[in-house]
Amino acid sequence: MSNHNHVCGVEHAKFLDNIVRRLIHHPRRLFGPYIKPGDTVLDIGCGPGTFITGLAHIVGAHGKVIAIDLQEEMLNLARKKAEFAGVANRVEFHQCTPESLGINIQADFIMTIYMVHEAPEPLRLVDQVGALLKNGGYYYLSEPAFHVSKAQYREAVDRCMKNGLTLVKQCGIVSRTAVFRK
Numbered sequence: 001m002s003n004h005n006h007v008c009g010v011e012h013a014k015f016l017d018n019i020v021r022r023l024i025h026h027p028r029r030l031f032g033p034y035i036k037p038g039d040t041v042l043d044i045g046c047g048p049g050t051f052i053t054g055l056a057h058i059v060g061a062h063g064k065v066i067a068i069d070l071q072e073e074m075l076n077l078a079r080k081k082a083e084f085a086g087v088a089n090r091v092e093f094h095q096c097t098p099e100s101l102g103i104n105i106q107a108d109f110i111m112t113i114y115m116v117h118e119a120p121e122p123l124r125l126v127d128q129v130g131a132l133l134k135n136g137g138y139y140y141l142s143e144p145a146f147h148v149s150k151a152q153y154r155e156a157v158d159r160c161m162k163n164g165l166t167l168v169k170q171c172g173i174v175s176r177t178a179v180f181r182k
């Protein structure tokens with residue numbers, strides 16, 4: 001899977017995080033079946049924090065959301081959003097580099113929404129996800145069909161399975177989405 005060498009800039013934040021998107025990509029409906037209260041969740045490529053509040057509510061007071069992004073400006077927007085919603089104490093913010101996520105934890109749930117194709121080496125990113133996921137944990141991969149071909153998406157899915165993840169669900173029209181269990 002080659003990348004598009006284009007990282008979505010902060011000027012696109014409003015296109016990512018808005019009421020229409022939140023209705024279509026409703027966090028509890030999409031991710032709720034895979035997350036339990038108390039879980040540790042990684043939102044890799046969190047952008048402006050589109051899903052931060054929803055995730056923080058799902059993991060509850062004893063859970064943790066780790067929001068990771070390359071761009072400080074995106075993390076600042078996500079932080080403001082969590083603070084406004086009163087859930088910032090459940091969220092950690094982590095700035096990574098294009099090559100490495102730079103964290104060493106084991107997560108119950110990891111999501112990459114519309115970001116894998118932006119990584120310099122998308123398959124290496126998928127490898128890092130596999131290593132950060134607990135046994136029994138879920139990985140939610142979603143890529144935009146308008147940017148990522150079926151073949152590119154398939155490469156990422158195959159790589160996950162090669163890394164020992166089991167495909168539990170595939171869906172999507174505007175998005176190409178797969179859910180895996182380790």
Ligand SMILES: C[S@@+](CC[C@H](N)C(=O)[O-])C[C@H]1O[C@@H](n2cnc3c(N)ncnc32)[C@H](O)[C@@H]1O
Binds near residue numbers: 008016046068
């Ligand atoms: C299209 S936005 C999607 C944001 C959010 N996931 C959403 O769906 O609203 C992609 C985000 O991934 C981030 N990103 C791109 N490459 C990355 C990488 N290698 N590691 C972490 N974040 C990355 C970008 O900075 C951007 O905020």
